[in-house]
Amino acid sequence: xxxxxxxxxxxxxxxxxxxxxxxxxxxxxxxxxxxxxxxxxxxxxxxxxxxxxxxxxxxxxxxxxxxxxxxxxxxxxxxxxxxxxxxxxxxxxxxxxxxxxxxxxxxxxxxxxxxxxxxxxxxxxxxxxxxxxxxxxxxxxxxxxxxxxxxxxxxxxxxxxxxxxxxxxxxxxxxxxxxxxxxxxxxxxxxxxxxxxxxxxxxxxxxxxxxxxxxxxxxxxxxxxxxxxxxxxxxxxxxxxxxxxxxxxxxxxxxxxxxxxxxxxxxxxxxxxxxxxxxxxxxxxxxxxxxxxxxxxxxxxxxxxxxxxxxxxxxxxxxxxxxxxxxxxxxxxxxxxxxxxxxxxxxxxxxxxxxxxxxxxxxxxxxxxxxxxxxxxxxxxxxxxxxxxxxxxxxxxxxxxxxxxxxxxxxxxxxxxxxxxxx
Ligand code: ATP
Ligand code: MG
Numbered sequence: 001x002x003x004x005x006x007x008x009x010x011x012x013x014x015x016x017x018x019x020x021x022x023x024x025x026x027x028x029x030x031x032x033x034x035x036x037x038x039x040x041x042x043x044x045x046x047x048x049x050x051x052x053x054x055x056x057x058x059x060x061x062x063x064x065x066x067x068x069x070x071x072x073x074x075x076x077x078x079x080x081x082x083x084x085x086x087x088x089x090x091x092x093x094x095x096x097x098x099x100x101x102x103x104x105x106x107x108x109x110x111x112x113x114x115x116x117x118x119x120x121x122x123x124x125x126x127x128x129x130x131x132x133x134x135x136x137x138x139x140x141x142x143x144x145x146x147x148x149x150x151x152x153x154x155x156x157x158x159x160x161x162x163x164x165x166x167x168x169x170x171x172x173x174x175x176x177x178x179x180x181x182x183x184x185x186x187x188x189x190x191x192x193x194x195x196x197x198x199x200x201x202x203x204x205x206x207x208x209x210x211x212x213x214x215x216x217x218x219x220x221x222x223x224x225x226x227x228x229x230x231x232x233x234x235x236x237x238x239x240x241x242x243x244x245x246x247x248x249x250x251x252x253x254x255x256x257x258x259x260x261x262x263x264x265x266x267x268x269x270x271x272x273x274x275x276x277x278x279x280x281x282x283x284x285x286x287x288x289x290x291x292x293x294x295x296x297x298x299x300x301x302x303x304x305x306x307x308x309x310x311x312x313x314x315x316x317x318x319x320x321x322x323x324x325x326x327x328x329x330x331x332x333x334x335x336x337x338x339x340x341x342x343x344x345x346x347x348x349x350x351x352x353x354x355x356x357x358x359x360x361x362x363x364x365x366x367x368x369x370x371x372x373x374x375x376x377x378x379x380x381x382x383x384x385x386x387x388x389x390x391x392x393x394x395x396x397x398x399x400x401x402x403x404x405x406x407x408x409x410x411x412x413x414x415x416x417x418x419x420x421x422x423x
Contacts, residue, residue: 036077222390303344350391
């Protein structure tokens with residue numbers, strides 16, 4: 001904390017200017033902290049600094065040296081009386097949005113000019129919380145022995161078939177951008193039994209929703225020598241709880257700027273079977289056929305039902321195998337899989353994988369795929385592949401929940417959707 005009478009050096013941007021009589025008030029936001037300053041330049045106190053302050057334009061990058069007075073007159077931020085004020089860069093044009101937040105900006109304007117929007121406490125809070133969530137997830141997974149890995153994003157085959165992949169030309173061969181690290185993290189289970197990766201996912205569907213992007217980020221984990229899918233769910237539950245706890249305790253100014261009261265989800269998270277979920281949905285008048293995956297209407301209705309029971313976070317378990325990818329382990333018509341939803345938003349999918357070579361090949365065939373296309377993957381299952389499982393957790397979706405955003409584009413600096421390729 002900065003104490004009264006202390007000398008300070010402030011670097012940041014001028015968000016607003018007010019001038020009365022012989023005094024200029026500059027509202028300055030710090031370069032990276034959650035800190036606003038009111039620089040109060042008085043002609044009577046320091047004519048040189050006052051003159052410099054009088055010439056400043058809104059949006060300028062400034063370096064201010066000064067003193068925190070013992071008696072303050074400004075209402076917002078930390079008051080600083082300048083002894084020196086230097087403009088290190090002036091804007092060429094009027095700013096595209098009001099960084100003092102008196103006039104709220106449209107989301108489209110924010111996305112177009114995110115770097116300027118980061119001069120507001122709200123925008124800055126979102127991305128500081130995002131960074132904190134990533135760090136907390138790393139800390140947690142590493143405390144559980146997981147090793148961070150990096151798998152290729154340019155791939156020769158997709159995880160679940162070809163329809164949703166971006167294709168590219170790889171020296172005359174057909175390649176794809178990775179839609180998930182699924183196949184690679186599983187192959188690693190043959191030699192390193194706990195791995196995680198924080199990675200982009202590329203998906204080529206023409207999404208038009210507030211919860212999908214064409215480039216999104218995931219926190220993927222995979223663990224071997226498990227005795228069942230419950231172990232994977234426990235890990236994910238621990239991870240989510242740790243991230244909430246870390247954000248709650250370390251991002252107090254950020255949460256305040258956003259007006260968010262973060263509640264750690266009740267533990268243990270509810271386990272709801274697919275059949276129970278169908279019953280809940282039918283009792284709410286939704287028509288769902290057994291065997292299909294839930295869409296966002298179903299997800300939202302389930303979220304409401306679970307909230308009424310006091311659960312924000314809940315697992316949906318025992319999905320029909322028909323609704324899940326080939327690598328998920330079968331149990332008759334059902335599967336060893338789960339989704340984790342939070343208030344009607346899918347945050348993660350996971351499960352136990354099929355580690356037995358013959359069964360895996362059979363599963364690939366049953367999904368109408370060609371095992372030969374997966375030869376490089378299947379090979380890893382011939383050399384002592386242990387039982388394993390894991391999950392893919394949507395990082396953008398997790399941040400949406402932490403900052404209470406309605407649109408995924410609010411929590412991604414430069415979103416990639418069907419409309420946006422720049423900035
Ligand atoms: P959804 O059913 O919501 O389209 P999914 O089941 O296709 O998602 P998974 O393959 O299970 O997605 O991916 C794991 C997690 O990654 C999801 O639970 C979600 O949180 C996140 N995710 C997947 N696709 C996207 C996307 N296009 N945009 C943002 N997040 C995504
Ligand atoms: Mg899923």
